Amino acid sequence: MPAKILITDPVDAVCANYLIKNGCHVDQIKLSKEQLLENIKNYDGLIVRSETKVTADVLQAATNMKVVGRAGTGVDNVDLDAATKRGILVMNTPGGNTLSAAEHTCALIASMARNIPQACATMKNGAWDRKLFSGNELYGKTLAILGLGRIGKEVALRMQSYGMKTIGYDPIVPAEVSKEFGVESLPLDKIWPQADFITVHVPLIPQTKHLINDEVFSRCKKGVRVVNVARGGIIDEESLLRNLKSGQCGGAGLDVFVEEPPKSEYYKELLNHPKMVCTPHLGASTSEAQLRVAEEIAEQFVTFFKGEGLVGAVNAGSLAVAMSSTNKPWLILARSLGTVTSVLGAVSNIEITVQDPNMKETSFLPAAVVSGYLYGSTGDKNINLINAMPLANEKGIKLSVVKSDTVEAKSLKLTATVGTAKFTVVGKSASDNMGLLTSIDENSFPGGLPMDGSLVFFTGTGSQAGSGFSSIEASLAKKNYAASALYRSTAGKDQVAWYVARVTPDTKEAIDLSDATGIKFISSKKF
Template sequence: MATVCVKSVLISESVDPCCKTILQENGIEVTEKHPMSKEELMAEIQKYDGLVVRSATKVTADVINAGSKLKVIGRAGTGVDNVDVDAATKRGIIVMNTPNGNTISAAELTCALIMSLSRHIPQAAMSMKDGKWDRKKFMGTELYGKVLGIVGLGRIGKEVATRMQSFGMRTIGYDPITPPDVSAGWGVEQMSLEQLWPQCDYITVHTPLMPATTGLLNDDSFAKCKKGVKVVNCARGGIIDEAALLRALESGQCGGAGLDVFVEEPPKDRTLLNHPNAISCPHLGASTKEAQARCGRDIALQIVDVVRGKALVGAVNAQVLAGTFSPGSHQWIRLGESLGGVLKACAASKAPYSHVHVTSLGM
């Protein structure tokens, strides 16, 4: 593949130091500035060929269009919902993420929330800190023999399944992309959502946030679940309808919720967070030293690979832009640039041409 010229990169959030080190060792100038307002970012981004972010920086179309030199946007993490990928693609800018970086950390937090819901661990711990010894209040349930429904059977869903199977849970799931025979190899039986909802004692979601998954767990789906079902969301806020979840908690249809992500972060309305059967974390899915080091290293190496023309790894708009970076397409790009130069010269001459006829031969 053809190389991409990236001489300078702006890191707009707190990323593991190894990211800066790797980029600098490969001849790329790195500037770290954070936090920045949208206006500050738009003014600053004009100087750089690349941008590295986590989840807090909103890389909107305005920011992308302000980055006249931008060629690469690297998201040190999994989701890219904070990046306007369409706007970047129109500009020919590669958008990358690190899909493997936080897989283990997010899966482990999901498992921790499932276990905390089963035994009321956070509530019991707070009760002890208040000087109480209330054993009867925190009667829990075993995970052994219970059914865990996993909606989204990608990397994280797979890791959650294998871990919770060790507790003797039966794992069922739904995913429109992962073939059923593949997930069966991990011990997950796939089925439709209509079949899945009524069987689950616990439900965990691991999908991207998009129109098809927004409000996936809502009033209708909660009504189809077992009374007292417990739900976990360590993926993206909005996959579980927060208003519907609160109603289900208040009615007892939902017996507990473990939430790491929210529609609004941080949430201003704390009604859901304050419910006694809800436990929550401030978006900690990727907040481990190991995950941050992995994501920082991966995004730096992916940018270096693109600069050296080695590979296009982790590019979420790769299918659209892949042709742009193939040797064959590169020749056509050079031809287009040359034709543009000729036309510019024709238009700028003392006697501009009214018509230009171009004849091509061959492929």
Template sequence: MAPISIRTVLISESVDPRCRAILEENGIRVTEKQNMKKDELIAELKDYDGLVVRSATKVTADVINAADNLKIIGRAGTGVDNVDVDAATKKGIIVMNTPSGNTLSAAELTCALLMSLSRNVPQAVMSMKQGNWDRKKFMGSELYGKVLGIVGLGRIGKEVASRMQSFGMKTIGYDPITPVEVSASWGVEQMSLDQLWPQCDYITVHTPLMPSTVGLLNDETFAKCKKGVKVVNCARGGIIDEAALLRAVESGQCGGAGLDVFVEEPPKDRNLVDHPNVISCPHLGASTKEAQARCGQDIALQIVDMVKGKSLVGAVNANVLASTFSQESHQLIKLGEAIGAVLQSCTASQTPLSQVHVINQGETTGLTSLDG
């Protein structure tokens, strides 16, 4: 991979100090400037080669199109839904995240919410603080022997499964990419969503937010679930339809919800937050010292490795980087395109394939997969 020149980086949010230290140790000039409004960010960004954000900075098409020198946008965390990746791709800007930095923290919070739902812990704590002693009101249920449905079997889904299995839960799941035999090796039985919904006592979602996952749990899917099913969302607001969830908790179809994320953050509509069967947190999935240190360090090291031409890890729009790939990588890309073409011609479906996911292994660019 040919090295890319990054001399100046703007950090627009509170990122662990190791991020700045690592970049500066490698000769990159760093400026930290937080809480900028959109116009301020646009004005400031003109002078920088790189931008490092967490989840609060909205890197919209307007911001990207105004940043003529920008070569990389680094997200110190999982997912890039606060970055307009298409706009960045059109300008040849690399968008990079740290896919594993938040994994354990998000998984642990998910488990904490599952346990809290089973025993009404937050509600009981608040009742005690108000001077009450309501033993009967907060009767709970054991997790042992219950069925946990995990929608999204990536890094976080896997870690949640292994932890909740230790409580004696049966783990079933769904993922359109993870092979059935791989999830089976973690003790998760994979099935279709229609098969999954009626079996679950608890459901947790761990997917990205994209058109296919918006409203994945809605009125129709709640109706297919067991009466009293409990749901957790520590992934992204909108995967569970908030209006449908409110209707389900009010009717008793949903027995309780644990929410760390919302469509609007902070949520102006407080109906869900205020419901006695809903426990909620202010987007704390990645809010541990360890996760923040890991993400800050990872994004800096990934940028440095890219600048030095060593490797390219965490890039989510790898197709813009074809010009920087080594000859060996070009051959792999051509192979991926050829495999896609063969699969396209072999498919019996009337609907053409929209995407082929090719996973490569070995010493290449450091990429784990190629999409096209």
């Protein structure tokens, strides 16, 4: 069945055309909040720009939603916490508007230095005042770039061509990396006294809100100029107005605002200040950028729905790693073993032991295992790698990964703590789409038990395989179930053996074994 995609904001037609070409059903229509709440349940994917607000109630109504895509960089119009809890992937296209945003930043810097907008406005009013709008060269000035990712790097390269010295700060980008594109990485307290211009290229998060404020202005050179083409609120706007009026700030170039459009009373004075250059969120508003983000989000959606990979994930880093061709068999195995673990009871801790020395990336394993465990425990099909870890944290389930000295190709061992007892579940990968259960608590299944279909788990003490199988088949038949395959683990004379039946049709109900001597129903699981 083709994926149904809803596009609710103005996105270039190339997006819908590409999706349709690749087998998706697409509706592109602007909806009111009420209409969106009513219709969102019919779609697997949603593509927006910045106009549509994807709030918690919208996501709650999106009962079939798999992915929300932002054709652009910022995702502050999407409730990420609500999406994550619902297991809905959020993706963006961070590279699509890089050049447009960088060029707009450079234009604002040059405009401030030479008073271009102010001079233009007075000429249109009939004035000719060369002296009033005398400016400054950029050559030899110091530009501080806060955030040295894609956009920050492109700004640096362009402003270096003006002869500016570029310094910067980024807690993630190493100093040796920024040095390669000509930016000296410094701590913030060393940046403030040196900067003639400051431009911000960081996301708006609690740590960056009001990053530029009264205290920062007081530590800067008198007349420092600031630029924000990132997100409104990174520069404290009321502080900015105070410092423009005092002259401590010599100019500001803002493309983004806390309120869009700006309505609060202080904006009248801020936007009309003679040292303010402002634009209405135009950083990504070029025909090239809009075409690029439309193409990119469409390509990312098609790749995702075809199961071929994951690009641009905002809230599911482990999913991106897990969907690689190398890790996909491990993902299937880990999730299946997690589901088997749910047979054992309510776990408080799961230790994941990797027994294959060739496995390099293990970061996704906890989410994969616990998603299988939670699905097995609740039957909730919405539990996945996106919301599994937050749900596990809420339930107090701890997970860890260790490497084993035991070498066994494509094998994982789970050690689950249930109350005060510990149990082990071991399996290995059989193919890209299926794992084999090889043992439960050291009782092995010779040849491995394929973890697929609907499996019913039993235990038996002292029973011969034949009589145990006969009792199980008879009990299943009374419930109108047929066993397409039966498995029995090895067990010592006085040990408990595990019996597993693959049944049709699928079942989650308990099987009455009152007539079966020594056989006990444990659980039914759908894989």
